[in-house]
Amino acid sequence: MSKEEVIKAIAAMGNQATVADVMAWTGLSSDVASSLLNSIAAETGGHLAVTASGTILYCFDPGFKLHYVTRGLRATVDSLGRRIASVIFLLFRFSFGLTLIVSIFAVWGLVYLFYAILSVITGAFGAADRLRADFMDILRKLALSELLFFEARKEDSQRRPRGFLLNCFSFLFGEGDPNFDLDERRWKLLAQVIRENEGVVTAELLAPYFGRNPDGDKDFCAVLARFNGVPVVTDKGNIVYHFPSLSSPSRDLLRDPLPACLEERLWQFTSIPSHALRGVYALVTLNFLGSLLLFWYWLHVLPDKQLSGLPAAALLLSIYGGLFLFIPLIRLVTIQVLNSTVKARNSFYKDLATPLIEKSPELIGKLIDAEEFRLSQRSCGLDQVIYTTEKDALEQEF
Numbered sequence: 001m002s003k004e005e006v007i008k009a010i011a012a013m014g015n016q017a018t019v020a021d022v023m024a025w026t027g028l029s030s031d032v033a034s035s036l037l038n039s040i041a042a043e044t045g046g047h048l049a050v051t052a053s054g055t056i057l058y059c060f061d062p063g064f065k066l067h068y069v070t071r072g073l074r075a076t077v078d079s080l081g082r083r084i085a086s087v088i089f090l091l092f093r094f095s096f097g098l099t100l101i102v103s104i105f106a107v108w109g110l111v112y113l114f115y116a117i118l119s120v121i122t123g124a125f126g127a128a129d130r131l132r133a134d135f136m137d138i139l140r141k142l143a144l145s146e147l148l149f150f151e152a153r154k155e156d157s158q159r160r161p162r163g164f165l166l167n168c169f170s171f172l173f174g175e176g177d178p179n180f181d182l183d184e185r186r187w188k189l190l191a192q193v194i195r196e197n198e199g200v201v202t203a204e205l206l207a208p209y210f211g212r213n214p215d216g217d218k219d220f221c222a223v224l225a226r227f228n229g230v231p232v233v234t235d236k237g238n239i240v241y242h243f244p245s246l247s248s249p250s251r252d253l254l255r256d257p258l259p260a261c262l263e264e265r266l267w268q269f270t271s272i273p274s275h276a277l278r279g280v281y282a283l284v285t286l287n288f289l290g291s292l293l294l295f296w297y298w299l300h301v302l303p304d305k306q307l308s309g310l311p312a313a314a315l316l317l318s319i320y321g322g323l324f325l326f327i328p329l330i331r332l333v334t335i336q337v338l339n340s341t342v343k344a345r346n347s348f349y350k351d352l353a354t355p356l357i358e359k360s361p362e363l364i365g366k367l368i369d370a371e372e373f374r375l376s377q378r379s380c381g382l383d384q385v386i387y388t389t390e391k392d393a394l395e396q397e398f
Contacts, residue, residue, distance in 0.1 A: 198374050227245065
């Protein structure tokens with residue numbers, strides 16, 4: 001049964017329902033009804049309430065159905081926009097490399113023309129020949145295939161040197177979002193903290209990794225929906241979250257120790273070492289100055305506007321050379337602003353972890369409640385095998 005049926009049931013019951021209500025209305029099992037309620041609450045901003053009998057009640061705003069539909073449409077538009085952006089980015093990446101090579105041809109061609117003229121005047125033809133040989137050697141090192149297979153966040157880029165074009169691209173546009181895998185890391189940490197607490201946690205234990213204030217239980221419905229958890233009211237009236245699928249005792253697996261909180265990575269201007277940027281700096285300077293010289297040449301040497309398209313092309317190359325300078329400068333300022341917001345969020349994560357270090361009497365009581373519930377729900381360990389197909393079933397019963 002789809003979410004739409006559960007949404008209809010919630011609306012028919014006055015925008016609030018318990019798991020038992022949904023089961024009776026739709027005929028769903030307890031696990032499926034609880035999972036769908038958690039998912040709908042996470043997507044529409046629903047919140048939890050506790051009745052006088054200690055039952056968990058899911059409460060929703062009157063317009064939650066419209067919010068659900070709007071969220072789905074927005075997700076579809078965002079997905080389509082990302083695909084279109086990726087195609088545009090691929091085309092721009094190719095045009096960037098093509099323009100770079102064209103500008104190099106134009107600038108070096110102008111320099112070679114001047115050397116050729118000087119060679120005719122002075123008779124030193126060797127200098128122009130050496131310049132031409134150096135130019136062809138540089139072109140051979142510019143692998144055009146790099147443009148088609150460039151990944152700004154490619155993990156193996158640190159294990160092998162990248163080509164010159166990729167260095168230019170990194171200098172101009174950076175390495176991309178350093179927190180592109182933030183959601184993946186967040187869910188891994190949440191699963192790890194739930195597993196280490198044998199499937200029974202409080203909002204305070206999840207908050208440093210989920211990035212939400214533990215006072216707002218509605219924010220944690222997404223975690224319940226993700227890991228098929230259920231909210232439980234203890235005998236003392238505290239809400240704890242139980243995740244049966246993560247309730248077995250944790251093995252000593254080879255994994256990183258659980259950090260105190262989630263931490264986002266800072267933005268980098270570029271990951272290219274300084275010695276590899278020397279050629280990029282030289283190209284930026286020469287390309288910009290050479291493009292200006294090229295435009296000046298066609299603008300003033302041909303005052304009668306012969307070959308009028310060439311001055312326009314030279315102007316475009318000049319603009320391109322200027323962007324090679326101004327885009328990194330703008331990006332440098334932008335990175336400072338982005339890093340300030342990242343540091344603020346990291347500070348917020350640390351603040352959420354502070355109560356777990358300086359435990360208040362109220363939090364201690366809540367954690368004790370969670371521990372008592374954990375002991376009551378504790379299952380056998382992973383290593384305690386109670387059945388195996390290697391033996392007869394009757395033999396294992398006694």
